[in-house]
Amino acid sequence: MxxxxxxxxxxxxxxxxxxxxxxxxxxxxxxxxxxxxxxxxxxxxxxxxxxxxxxxxxxxxxxxxxxxxxxxxxxxxxxxxxxxxxxxxxxxxxxxxxxxxxxxxxxxxxxxxxxxxxxxxxxLRNMIADIFAGIALNIEHPYRIGDWIELSPGVAGRVDEINWRATRLITTEGTAIIVPNGIVAGSRFTNVSRPTPAFRVAVPVLLDQEVPVERAKRVLLSGLMCADGVLASPRPDVVVVEATANGVAYQARFWMEDGARVAIVRDGVLTAILGNLARAGIELAHQKREFRPRRSATNPPGTLRRRLLQQLDLFAAFDEAEIAELALALRKRRIPAGTAAVRQGEPGQSLFVIAEGVFDVQLDQGAVPVRLNRLSPGDLFGEMSLLTGQPRSASVIAGTDAVVYELDKDHVDPVLRRRPELARLLAELMAQRQTRNEEERVRQGRAGAAPPPVASQDLLARLRGFFKL
Known part of the structure; x- marks a missing residue:
């Protein structure tokens, strides 16, 4: 009409x-x-x-x-x-x-x-060449308004206008780049918005040869899966691209959709990767020409476990000797990808601290489980079963091959009997942790998906009854 x-x-x-x-x-x-x-x-x-x-x-x-x-x-x-x-x-x-x-x-x-x-x-031959190049670009449509294109490394932006003479790009810094159409048509460029909005980004990481490749991939992949902005599908992966005298070069590859957030998502990925490497006790490779005392890729017994416990707020009230005692009692377990570390409704008397890999917390409601949360290295789960003996409230499924440390009730019991006042502090910390988890579920629109938090006094009564304090 x-x-x-x-x-x-x-x-x-x-x-x-x-x-x-x-x-x-x-x-x-x-x-x-x-x-x-x-x-x-x-x-x-x-x-x-x-x-x-x-x-x-x-x-x-x-x-x-x-x-x-x-x-x-x-x-x-x-x-x-x-x-x-x-x-x-x-x-x-x-x-x-x-x-x-x-x-x-x-x-x-x-x-x-x-x-x-x-x-x-x-x-005006240059200007005329730009005009006809603009006509050719509009006929072929290698990019359209709103697409993100990269003309050369470091020169990228969103296509804002294609006029008679030039193409205008808006960069992530909010500045405009005016590129003559003749230059665009006569050079190679990358359109990250075509043929689909999703595109892959690779982050290079160089690690020492002493770090087993399987372990390195597991630690790096857990960082990718925990970073915001990384698409779950296609699934991120880690590949070895080169083995040099200075170390093994890996590429942590992930997919995303928004070209404006490349720097932000890369920052989140690298932050998660570096954090996971630190928790696993793995250093980045350094130039072998440097004289530097080598730190073993395998930490002395108990060092990594003690560091993991010290970072948990649940054990903030425990002193150094008690942390060391619990660290020696931790049992190392390997969980293959797709395997449940715990199942909803099962009895349990232990908690788990994640050293490597990621886990999804799922609530079995109907035919399709509801994913409540994603846990990364340094997180724990199962504390309610350890301290109160209640059945597992959710299933925890490994998203990647993972390594966890398990702490049993029998290992915590001697410490609580020596210092009964720790029971009250643990109950308060658990109540605060449950409140934070509930607030996060509300923020994500998942309120009511899990049991409501329990008051610290109720938790204290359960804890004392379970440990017979």
């Missing part, structure tokens, strides 16, 4: 001109007495000239209809090409008026214009 509305004015004007031609004798007879013979004889010239101009007007309206897209139908021809077609339509109409209406020779005019155009074209 909009296209018909565009064509209505020129069609009405042509109908009016056709009516004037049909009634030409009558109009001549009446105009002769009003305007005189000279102006009356010019009636045919005016009508013919107007007909050519109205025809060009109608053609430009058709071009506009083809160049204007809608949500249901994209534009059939680019905007730059439509501007060029309108220019030729009106230019042809003017030449037709000169040749067929006014009986003027246009051959000399065209020859003179050709020389002038050649001189002007030589002077």
């Amino acid at each position: 909009s296209a018909l509305r565009r064509l209505f004015p020129p069609a009405a004007a042509l109908a009016l001109l056709a009516t004037a031609v049909a009634y030409k004798p009558w109009l001549h007879a009446h105009l002769l007495h009003v305007v005189g013979p000279v102006l009356s004889d010019g009636f045919d010239t005016v009508v013919a000239s107007a007909a050519w101009l109205v025809a060009a007007w109608g053609g430009s309206r058709i071009v506009d209809a083809l160049a204007t897209g809608t949500a249901e139908r994209p534009a059939r021809i680019p905007r730059l090409l439509s501007d060029l077609l309108r220019f030729f339509l009106y230019g042809f109409a003017v030449l037709a008026i000169l040749a067929f209406v006014l009986d003027q020779p246009v051959t000399g005019l065209l020859a003179t214009s050709g020389v002038a155009i050649a001189v002007l074209g030589f002077a």
Whole structure:
């Protein structure tokens, strides 16, 4: 309907001109007495000239209809090409008026214009090349408004405008880059928004050869899966790209959709990876020419376990000796990807501290489990079963191959009997932890997916009853 509305004015004007031609004798007879013979004889010239101009007007309206897209139908021809077609339509109409209406020779005019155009074209050859490159880009559509393109390393942005001469990009810093169309068309560039919005980013990491490849991949992959902005599908992965004298080069590869957030997501990925490497006791590789005391890839017994416990707020009230005692009691367990560390409803009397890998906390409600949370290295789960003996409240499934340390009730019991006051502190810490978890579920729109938090006094009563304090 909009296209018909565009064509209505020129069609009405042509109908009016056709009516004037049909009634030409009558109009001549009446105009002769009003305007005189000279102006009356010019009636045919005016009508013919107007007909050519109205025809060009109608053609430009058709071009506009083809160049204007809608949500249901994209534009059939680019905007730059439509501007060029309108220019030729009106230019042809003017030449037709000169040749067929006014009986003027246009051959000399065209020859003179050709020389002038050649001189002007030589002077403006770069600009003309940019214009035709812009037309070619709009015909081929290698990128569109809103796409993110990278012209060279470090030069990338969102396409904001494609005009006659140049393409304007808006960078992640909010600045504009104006690139002539000739440069874009004559160089290689990357469109990260095509053929799909998702694109892959790789983060290089160099580790010592002493770190087993399987372990390195597990630690790096857990960092990828815990970072915000990383798509779950396609699944991120870690590959070995090179083995050098300085170490083994890995690429942590992940997929994302928003080109404006590449730097932010890379920052989150690297932060998570470095944190996981630190918790696992793994250092980045260094230049082997440097004289530097080598730290073993395997930590002395108890060092890593003690560090993991010290970082947990649940054990903040325990002193160094008690932390060391519990660290020696931890049992190392390997959990393959897709395997449940604990199942909802099962009895249990232990907690788990994640050393490597990631876990998904799932609540079995109906046919499809509800994922409550994702746990990363340094997190723990199962503390309610350890301290109160209640069945597991949710299933915890390994998202990657993982390593956890298990702490049993029998290992905590001697410490609580020596210091009964720790029971109250543990109950308060557990209540605070449950409250934070509930607030996070509300923030994510998952309120009510898990049992409500329990008051610290109720937890203290359960804890004392379970440990018979």
